Amino acid sequence: MVKRACKICKRIIDKTTCPVCQVNETTTSFQGVVLILDTESAIAKKLGITAPGKYAIRV
Numbered sequence: 001m002v003k004r005a006c007k008i009c010k011r012i013i014d015k016t017t018c019p020v021c022q023v024n025e026t027t028t029s030f031q032g033v034v035l036i037l038d039t040e041s042a043i044a045k046k047l048g049i050t051a052p053g054k055y056a057i058r059v
């Protein structure tokens with residue numbers, strides 16, 4: 001299955017619509033995947049991530 005990334009929240013998903021943002025703003029062209037477990041970590045803050053999960057570094 002092709003992985004997609006939401007252009008708004010950067011979450012990695014396998015649908016064309018982001019379940020969090022409820023918009024059809026996803027892309028298959030993203031770079032890098034980061035697994036965020038701790039939303040207080042520096043990388044999470046840099047990416048503006050507020051919930052644990054898999055995210056694209058660049059969308």
Ligand SMILES: [Zn+2]
Nearest residue numbers: 006009018021
């Ligand atoms: Zn989203």
